[in-house]
Amino acid sequence: MSCFKTQSGKMPCKAKELNLHLTLLGGQSFRWKTQEDKKSSFYGVAFGHFWNLSQTEEFLEFTAHGGGEKKDNDLENKLKTYFRLDFNLSENLKLWKKSHNHFKEKSEYIQSVRVLNQEPVENLISFICSQNNHINRITSMVEHLCSKYGEKIYSCDGVNYYSFPTLEAFSKNLDTLEDDLRKAKFGYRAKFISGSIKKINELGGIEWFDNLRALPYKKARQELVKLPGIGYKVADCICLMSLGHLQAVPIDTHIFQIAQKHYMPEALSKIKSVTPKIYDDISDKFRDVYGEYAGWAQTVFFSFKIKENMYISKEFQILFCAQLSRFKEKEDTDGDDIKLKRSKKAKKC
Numbered sequence: 082m083s084c085f086k087t088q089s090g091k092m093p094c095k096a097k098e099l100n101l102h103l104t105l106l107g108g109q110s111f112r113w114k115t116q117e118d119k120k121s122s123f124y125g126v127a128f129g130h131f132w133n134l135s136q137t138e139e140f141l142e143f144t145a146h147g148g149g150e151k152k153d154n155d156l157e158n159k160l161k162t163y164f165r166l167d168f169n170l171s172e173n174l175k176l177w178k179k180s181h182n183h184f185k186e187k188s189e190y191i192q193s194v195r196v197l198n199q200e201p202v203e204n205l206i207s208f209i210c211s212q213n214n215h216i217n218r219i220t221s222m223v224e225h226l227c228s229k230y231g232e233k234i235y236s237c238d239g240v241n242y243y244s245f246p247t248l249e250a251f252s253k254n255l256d257t258l259e260d261d262l263r264k265a266k267f268g269y270r271a272k273f274i275s276g277s278i279k280k281i282n283e284l285g286g287i288e289w290f291d292n293l294r295a296l297p298y299k300k301a302r303q304e305l306v307k308l309p310g311i312g313y314k315v316a317d318c319i320c321l322m323s324l325g326h327l328q329a330v331p332i333d334t335h336i337f338q339i340a341q342k343h344y345m346p347e348a349l350s351k352i353k354s355v356t357p358k359i360y361d362d363i364s365d366k367f368r369d370v371y372g373e374y375a376g377w378a379q380t381v382f383f384s385f386k387i388k389e390n391m392y393i394s395k396e397f398q399i400l401f402c403a404q405l406s407r408f409k410e411k412e413d414t415d416g417d418d419i420k421l422k423r424s425k426k427a428k429k430c
Contacts, residue, residue: 086146086147086153087144087145087146088144088145088153088156089142089143089144089145090142090143090156090157091140091141091142091143092140092141092143092157092160092161093139093140093141094136094139094140094141094164094166095138095139096136096137096138096139096193097171097193098166098169098170098171098193098195099136099141099164099166099170099193099195100192100193100194100195101121101123101134101135101136102115102123103192103193103194104164104194104195104197105123105125105134106123107194108211108216109196109197109199109322110125110127110197110199110207111207111210111211111216111219111220111223112125112126112127112220112223112227112245113125121135121136122134122135123135126227126234126242126243126244126245127159127163127199128159128162128163128200129147129234129244130145130146130147130153130156130159130234131145131146131147131234131235131237131242132144132145132146141160141164143156143160146234146235146237146242147234147235147242147244162198163197163198163199164195164197164198165195165196165197165198168195168374168377170193170195171193173374173377173378174188174191174381177371177378177381180370180371180372180378181343181344181370181371183339183343183344184378184381191381192381194380194381196321196322196327196376196377196380197322198322198323198325199322199323200245200323201290201293201319201323201324202245202246202247202248202251202281202287202290203245204318204319204322204323205277205308205311205315205319205323206223206226206245206251206274206277207219207223208315208318208319209270209273209274209277209310209311209315210222210223210226210267210270210274211315212270212273212310212315222265222267222270223245224243225265226245226246227243227244227245227246228241228243229246229261230246230250230251230254231243231244231245231246231250232244232250248278248281248282248286248287251274251278252278252282255275255278255279258271258274258275258278259271259272259274259275259276262274262275269310270310272309272310273308273309273310273311274310276308276309276310277308277309277310277311280307280308280309281308284304284307289304290323290324293305293320293324294324294325294326298320298326298328298329301320301324301326302316302317302320302326302329305319305320313332313357313360314331314332314333314360315331317329317330317331317332317364317376318331320376321376321377321380326376327373327374327375327376327377328368328372328373328374328375328376329364329375329376330363330364330367330368330375330376330379331376331379332355332360332363332364335382336363336379336382337349337355337363339382340363340366340367344363344366344367344370345362345363345366348362349363367379
């Protein structure tokens, strides 16, 4: 008999406001899978629970396991927070269609992908793992971290499921963390993970992230790039997905190509590599066009099922991931996905 608390329910959530497949399997989080025999059902870990999720046209149905023996009366609010269900996606899609012809022209391909609201330590460490990597290996790395440093929250059919490790759990193992992760084939990411945990503690621990939420977006990003291995793109992902800065626009190869073709053709026509200034010019352009939720609008671009070698794969595995073609530049020392070319005067980003 299971010793884990199990609760089920359903909550109002129209399917046109939430595409579970795109949102959960698109590369924002690496803790979700779909049922082999039921493609519309998903399972994964978030906020200390193991979840089974499915949906109808009008409702999001859930079963949550773990979280202790006591009944959790806040499950619906946790899902509302995770999927940012207070954000009216339909209304904003209408506004974005009016903002630029590119969005309007591709409107028939738009899917209701939502920006997840994730815990910052998990988001940050997961995206360090994602650098120059692919979905299966990223998922394997994240699961290794969870099983070694997280807490078991559920067990089913001989499989154990773990919460993502807390900052405290990583910190307790800091003396051996880098060596252990190198043995587990994390490569240079081991140094970045260990170094980031150490630096976060120096900057104030988990409360440091609370301070970043309160800072203006670009100041928050500048604080994040103080961490080892964190460049502009990963910092923008963290700002967007964990800190409430929905104007943050992560620029990778795919977004660069979209900007080059549709938003800044003259300015970018001869650009072969992306300097920190070019990166900011592109993200500023998207903010000029789409406003305070530009980061969300940018995420929707990945739901465009368009041709010209810029459509999303059947497995929905290209959002912010290394499946994208890359600039053929030398490996950047910060490990970020997009290669930011540095002039002699350019600062490390």
